[in-house]
Amino acid sequence: MRCYNLWINGKDVPAIGGKAAIRKSPAHGADLASFALGTAGDLNAAVAAAKSAEGAWANSGCIERAALLTKLADLMEAKLDQLAEIEAEEVGKPIKDGYGELSHSINLTRYAAALAWEIPGRAQTHHGTSALGIVSYEPIGVVGMITPWNFPAVTLFQKLPYALAAGCTVVVKPSEMTAGTTLEIARLAKAAGFPDGVINVVTGKGSVVGNAMVEHPDVNMISFTGSTPVGQQIGEKCARQVKRAGLELGGKAANIVFADADLDDALDGVVLGTILNQGEECVAGTRLLVEKSIAEDFSAKLAERMSMLRVGLPLDKESDMGAMIHEDHMNSVLDHIETAKKEGATILCGGGRLTGGDYDKGYFIAPTILGNVTPKMTYFREEVFGPVISITTFETVDEAVALANDTEYGLGNGMWTKDIDKAHQVSKRLKSGTVWVNTFLDGAPQMPFGGYKRSGLGRENGKEGLTEFMQVKSTFFRLGKRSKSLPHTA
Template identity: 40%
Template structure:
């Protein structure tokens, strides 16, 4: 077991109070690392270091092109350390190693994308309707960013937040989830070795109630970006609103995955499994509501159950494993509570629904891939985010009913549509209230495309060209080109 200190102003440091938190391997049920249990004093030190880096020192005067070079160097560092980082994340959150290696190998592209964008931030020279006036707009960094990330894909969220923030010229204080902080702390050394100046990225760890709140409320923080549950997001939003901080939030989802009778049903079944059982369902875009046209509902359910029976649970480090453990004990109990609620509401469990016994796992933190049918959209299991391997199958008659059911939820993060009819593909994609719509595929991502939600799935977008906008302020500047002051001082020009 190793201790992993915080990273503040370019150096690794313990918490001011000297306390530590234990990080448990969710597969083995063993403590494998310790992270500092930080508090308000640590948040203050990190924010002040970020503010100094923003206002003085090499970062404050660095050219945008040079910033881009540093971001590319960070991407290169991640590429060199991809296997090690994947192993750390698997140890910390239990996701299968094969997926984490795929994520780590893809992650440098986020850094390269924003490295290329850094020196392409442009203002404008509008032709204003004022005589003897030259006007321009410039884009400036919003300031110090507090970035709070979730435990299911820590370094992916670091890239989605830090790469555009740094490209814009901001500085950052990262607060990873207390359940999975080690990979983010390992990233600190990669950033330092890439040549990032001290204080540009700082990493503080601890409980959200003890360090997250002080960080969000800090008067020197200009913007908050958060990935996590909608309930936590609402609390953070309220705290940030007190001082009018800019906010970006990627929150929960209850995404519909919609299968029409004319779809390629083999592909749709694979897409349904990928949408809910990938990462053991612990993803915000999980297609946890499977809407199936009534004419094929029974046959498609049988097909899906047969495919689900082939899923292998086990050691996340094994190439044979498809699903690892639930990442945290609280999440494990939460998923079980939703299975109980579904049974109580009259949904019919056709596979799974129980705790799984897996060789090598002492704490039993595995839940069988679970499918419920006879689900109505007003049931708790169909309305609330579960964040686990639990699928609800809901029937529909036609396009209109599919859209009505799909949109009848407070979330709007993602959706899937399976049909061979291009007209229907387009109509459904436009009608669905979701930030991302996949057509005849699911779980496809790119740094070039924005991700974000409608309704209570969040605020703003991450990724793509628009992903940098929330880290920039637009300033208007007006120059008088006339000679002397001839305007009436009591009238607006």
């Protein structure tokens, strides 16, 4: 079993209270890791370290910061096998997904390193010969980052390298269930040459460490990924302090399949959008909207593909899907399925817990398809966070758009069509921060990510992911001899 302390000012530091949480595998029940349960006092020490390092780091050159980020990416690549295994085991996801997540995190780091060379700024030289304006971007200061359990690496690396490239210092509060990769990467950052205090990690409960972070006067910004209800609470607390908050929250994505799509491609993309990370994904394509003329055939083929998926242990290279994060969450997903059945949905595939053999040691749910789901049903409206997809039919483009937008969330949506005019017009009408066309859960580091409506505030990745952690300053110079605006005195 791996045992971790906190990471403060470049050192392993035990938690003040000496308490720890044991993370057991959600797939096979074995002890995986021990994480220190930090306190408000530990958080204070981490913030003090970040505050102390802030000035020198902010004033370091962009070339230096880029070089350190590139070195960190190199070290992560060298440790890819270890990091991917930790990610897979602690979350319960297939190892191939662990590799994918860490590889994407490395790419995000390399991209952020490149952005460090391109920190924006401009000179305003058109105010006449006696004036000069400079618009500059400065790091916001100490950033508190709160990351969730479902994608510990990617949710961190959609924040961390951009904040570091901007010149900010950070304190990270990962989930106490899946903090292994975060702590390993903090150690790699020291090996890469990052100064002590620039990156700090305090594990523990959100109600203790997270709350202390949000309330701390020396934390200049909170960057949070998690549920909408918790994000609302953080946003309210930050608003009272006039503190910036970046909030990447929940979703209820629609995946629209038009009759003119490449249906084989659409089937593949719909399956991926349902089972990636066991459906524990804020932008999972949980609402499948299918044009009525193809719905019966498409639904049958989808059920056939879903029933062929291999649900297995995290380190099994043949596994397509793993275990739910813990028993309570598994039961919550199963309750949603039962509620859908009571409200009139039909089970086309799956629908229950997997048992027998290795399944009895973990929290596994069969990939599930719910048929005959209407917008009034609970499943259509609430985020479920499991390997469950619903099918709702439509007849017109306007109906498809209305169904997709009939949600309080707006993180992502997808569509499948070979009509480029339709794709362009529909994408403009969908109320979400991301729209995928003939793909799903896809993209590149250069593309900003974030939500409309109750899916959050701010953007991660892309150039916007850099400026998210920066303040804009206007400096205006008057040149030459000043023209007096007040009368001369003797």
